[in-house]
Amino acid sequence: IEAGCPQCRAVSKIPARLKLMASFPSSNFAKVDWSRSRISYMLDVMLERHPMSYMCLLAMGCVALTLIGGIIFNKNRYSTFNQKLEDSFWDAWACVCASSMHLKETTRAERAIGLMLAMCGILVYTLLMGTINAQFKSHMDRLREGAHSQVYEDGHIVICGANNHLVTVLKQINKRQAHHWRSGAARSRKQTVLLLSERPRAYTDQLVMSVKDQPHLNILTRSGSLSSTLSFLRVGADKARTVCFLSNKDDTYEADAEVVLSVLALRPLLQGFKGNVIAEVSKASSANLLMSLSGTRVQTVQNLSAKLFVQCSRQPGLRDVYRQVLSYGKHVINLYKYPGLSGLHYQQVRRGFPEAIICGILREGKLDFHPHEDLVVRSSDKFLVIAPKGTQKEAPHSLVKIAERYRKTLNTIDKILCDLAFLVSSINLQHEVSLQAAEKVLARKERIVILGWRPDVCDMVLEYDDYVGPGSELVILAEASLEERQLVMDRRFSRPLRNITLTHKIGSPMSRTDLKLAITNIAPEFGNEDTPPLSICVIADGKWHVGGTPKADKQSAFALLLAEALCREYKIKVTSLVAEFVDKKLGKQVVQSHPSLNYICTHELSGLVTTQVSENSDLNAVWTELLNSWGNEIYVQDIGLYATTNEAPSFNELVERAVLREEVAIGYRRGNKVVINPKSKEIPLRFKPGDALVVIAEDQYGVS
Structure with a gap:
């Protein structure tokens, strides 16, 4: 190559070496900062993604100890004993597995090696057992939560959701099972009740702790989504005798929405289902929606807390009456058919039961508590009978004999008169508006003070408006702001108030000053006998429930006692001083020391109604009318x-x-x-x- 040629000179030039910094991609381990924190992080990630990898690490550590110990043993023993490598590995494994094996070594070096292997073996064994225990406990906790276990029961009761009257429902089921077991109607001594809730299992266990030892209940708890069909399938809802949905949300709209979604999730399992499905809802519109979605398979029970509180607060002693007619084992309302009494007049049937009380009739789906005395009984009629459960299933023999003679003389004219009599007895339902108007004229003017606030106070105000006369006053004293109350009332007031003038006051029901102003403003005439009657009602404020039910009950008791002291000090006549409690024992203590006071456990009474309806769905119509102002x-x-x-x-x-x-x-x-x-x-x-x-x-x- 000639140096003079420009092309050759260009080709002959050797390019200089570029000083480039070569580096691995970020994904390569060569760039990883092998610090303790990075290694710890990688181990955490690996263990989180693959929990069983911890077992693999322990196994690898154990194998590594065996290999290292075997090699060291072989180096020390090969020149003396000419020991094979596999025998050295076996001796090292023996020291790792059994800590006493290193005691058999004779030389100082072998004893040191054996001691080291034994200590490492103890450490590996401890970690291994701890890991196994943790994995076993985690698996058992998952099984107890019910997320993966299938329930193999038949004829059990499934209760979905948990609220304050769950305990009352379980106690009534226990009494019913005890009665059926003594009478021979039950197949087993214990009734299995399965509690399915979206809340943590610990919450449900704590809620039912007081009834865990009931002799006739076998209570199982499961956690799962109430909007998933798979959850109901796992608890065997398709084979249950009763599926009951309890409202477990404070907000009524949210509670009703959850119940509707839960029933929709259960709907695919209702094909061929022979049991009862009971759902608690807050609004009549929600009940109608459930009936349209699911048909007649689902019986809805409206939230009756507000109605029960208003009725019991206006009538001293009504609380005890409801406990009597709703508690299993006492005299309750039953629905029985007596085909053998067909042909008799209703008056004869009413007077013919010496050990029971006939209080109405159910004919063709229409309920009548006051049928005409001359109404002729049909074989398809159902009678409302007040008697202990399981009794009076058969009509008195003497009454049946009389009915047989009547049937022989019954003619066509009697049948026509029978239909006319039932039509006359049902005329009240056709003129419901006029009867309510007549009642309003007779209703008296009242003054009411409500201490505390929560959203369902609006329902209580509407209930009071149906009972009291025009010109009545109602004062609400609570710490909630006026904006908060007005927002709730705008949503929940279905109609304007007709008879009540509502006044809001901001203050603490436990403050003597605020309570005094609220009471004296509505009752300024001290000692005047002509003034309208005054009632003071204490409800569990929504803020009081933040500290739990015991705190709310204590504050309700304090506000009630303070109101009584102020009325006594200023000589204000009060016809009713009542407070709402969840703990019935605390209510009894307050009443025993202050007989002028009264208490109401609305959650208990609501639970009793739900239990009655769950056993006999026809009783839903009975209690719906008895607990509403229109009937x-x-x-x-x-x-x-x-x-x-x-x-x-x-x-x-x-x-x-x-x-x-x-x-x-x-x-x-x-x-x-x-x-x-x-x-x-x-x-x-x-x-x-x-x-x-x-x-x-x-x-x-x-x-x-």
């Missing part, structure tokens, strides 16, 4: 309306006098004792002023 209700009427002071009438005589007022007498109250369905109805009864007769009537004031 018949249970009243505790003054005994002076039925008997004079010098009289000693029997209960049967009082029953007939109540019939003249278009009422059904079901019991009486003497002193503080309530008696429903007295055993002997012919014994003369002596009453004192303040005693009362318990009746079912459409109007509290009756017909004079």
Whole structure:
């Protein structure tokens, strides 16, 4: 190559070496900073993604110890004993597995090696056992939570959700199972109840801790999504005798939405389902929606807390009446058919049960508490019978004999008169508006003070508006702001108030100053007998529940006692001083020390209603009417309306006098004792002023 040629000179030039910094990609381990924190992070990530990798690391460590120990043993023993490598590995493995093997070594070096291997073996064994225990415990916790276990039961009860009246429902199921077991109707001594909730299992266990030892209940708890069909399939809902949905949200809209989604998730399993499905809802619109989505398979029970509180706060002693007629094992409302009594008049049937009380009839889906006395009974009629559960399933033999003679003489004219009599007895349903208007004229003006605030206070205000007369006043004292209250009322008031003037006051129900101003503003006339009656009601404020149910009950008790002290100090006459409690024991303690006070456990009463409906869905219509202002209700009427002071009438005589007022007498109250369905109805009864007769009537004031 000639140096003079420019092309050759260009080719002959050797390019200089470029000083480039070569580096691995970021994904290559050569660039990884092998620090302790980075290694620890990588181990955490590996263990989080693959929990069983911890076992693999321990196994690898154990193998590494065996290999290292075997090589060291072989180097020390090969020149002396000419030991094979595999024998050295076996000796090292023996030292790792059994810590006592290093004691057999003779030389100093072998003893040191054996001691090191034994200590490392103990460490590996400890870590291995700890890992196995942790994995086993984690797996058992997952099984106990119910996320993966299949329930193999038949005829059990599934309760979905958890709220404050869950304990009451479980106690009633226990009493029912005990009765069925004693009578021979139950196949087993214990009834299996499965609690399915989205809340942590620890919460449900704590809620039902007081009923875990019930002798006739086998309570199982599971956690799972209530909007997933798979959750209901795993708990065997398709084979259950009853599936009950409890409202477990404070917000009524959220609670109803959750119940609707849960029922939709259960719907694919309802094909061929022979049990009952009960759902608690807050609104009538939600109940109608459930019925349209699921058909007649689902029975809805509306939230009755507000209705129960208003009724019991206005009538002292009504709380005890509800406990009697709703508690299993006492005298409750039953629905029975008596085909053998067809042809008799209703009056004959009503008077023909000496050990029970007939308080109405259910015909063709229509409920009538006051049928015409001459109504001829049909074989398809169902009677409302107040008696202990399991009794009075058969009509008295003497009454059946009378019915047989009547059927022989029954002709076409009697059948026509029968239909006309039932039509006349149902005329009240056709003129519901006019009857309500007449009641409003007779209703008296009242003054009410509500201490505390939560969203369902709006429902209570509407209930009070249905009972009190025009010109009544209602004051709400709570710490909640006016904006918060107005926002809730705008959403929940379905109609304007007709009879109540509502006043809001901001203050603490536990503040003497705030409480004094609220009471004295609505009751300024001290000692005036002509002023409208005053009622003071304490409810568990929404903020009080933040610290749990015990805290809310304690603050309710304090506010109630403070209100009583202020009324006594300023000589304000109060017709009713009542507070809402969850803990019934605390309520009893307060009432025992202060007899003028009263308490209501609305959650307990709501649970009793749900239990009754879950056993017999036909009772849903009965209790829906009894607990609403538009229909018949249970009243505790003054005994002076039925008997004079010098009289000693029997209960049967009082029953007939109540019939003249278009009422059904079901019991009486003497002193503080309530008696429903007295055993002997012919014994003369002596009453004192303040005693009362318990009746079912459409109007509290009756017909004079």
